[in-house]
Amino acid sequence: MYQAKSFDHLRGLAGISDGQIAEHLELYAGYVKQVNELTKELAEMDNEKKTSGKDFGLAEATRRLSFEYDGMVLHEYYFSNLKPGSAPRPSDRQPCGRALAQAYGSIERWQENFKTLAGMRGVGWVILFQDPVTGGLSNYWVSLHQDGIPARCQPILVMDVWEHAFMRDYRASERLKYVDAFFKNVDWTAVDRRFNEEQRSSAAA
Numbered sequence: 749m750y751q752a753k754s755f756d757h758l759r760g761l762a763g764i765s766d767g768q769i770a771e772h773l774e775l776y777a778g779y780v781k782q783v784n785e786l787t788k789e790l791a792e793m794d795n796e797k798k799t800s801g802k803d804f805g806l807a808e809a810t811r812r813l814s815f816e817y818d819g820m821v822l823h824e825y826y827f828s829n830l831k832p833g834s835a836p837r838p839s840d841r842q843p844c845g846r847a848l849a850q851a852y853g854s855i856e857r858w859q860e861n862f863k864t865l866a867g868m869r870g871v872g873w874v875i876l877f878q879d880p881v882t883g884g885l886s887n888y889w890v891s892l893h894q895d896g897i898p899a900r901c902q903p904i905l906v907m908d909v910w911e912h913a914f915m916r917d918y919r920a921s922e923r924l925k926y927v928d929a930f931f932k933n934v935d936w937t938a939v940d941r942r943f944n945e946e947q948r949s950s951a952a953a
């Protein structure tokens with residue numbers, strides 16, 4: 749059983765209203781509930797041993813579980829990499845800032861690429877991932893919640909670009925305004941912590 753985490757530190761973000769966050773947190777709690785329910789339903793189906801791979805209910809619930817599960821986890825990454833009163837970019841004295849400059853030529857170029865991906869059509873996420881094998885950093889587009897996640901990689905910075913993330917504050921056509929607002933609220937210390945944890949665990953492996 750998973751419990752919805754609380755993110756009380758998110759009041760007073762720049763350009764993302766408290767009402768928008770409250771609505772988004774409710775939606776996140778829905779993912780947690782769905783994960784718990786689907787897990788229970790799938791276990792019951794398995795216990796009854798009446799199912800086969802051709803069973804529509806089993807197939808649908810199994811596919812839905814990865815959608816709901818990744819929806820739950822990505823929202824937790826998203827809310828925990830936001831905080832009020834942040835700098836628009838990491839400093840080049842921070843480990844993640846240095847690594848981004850190395851990977852993309854400069855921190856600005858990395859950020860431009862991240863924002864460009866945010867303009868892609870469709871709903872999903874823009875995520876900076878770190879590959880533990882090379883330590884390398886790359887921006888990815890993830891459709892829905894579960895489609896396009898690079899296996900093995902660790903999410904370092906996660907941005908939700910579903911309309912529900914911003915449509916209380918902005919119009920559907922104003923996604924890039926929300927993206928600019930997002931970058932007024934990134935907790936670079938949290939981003940650095942994820943980056944460092946990944947560096948440590950790959951060094952230990």
Ligand SMILES: [Fe+2]
Nearest residue numbers: 908910912913
């Ligand atoms: Fe969301």
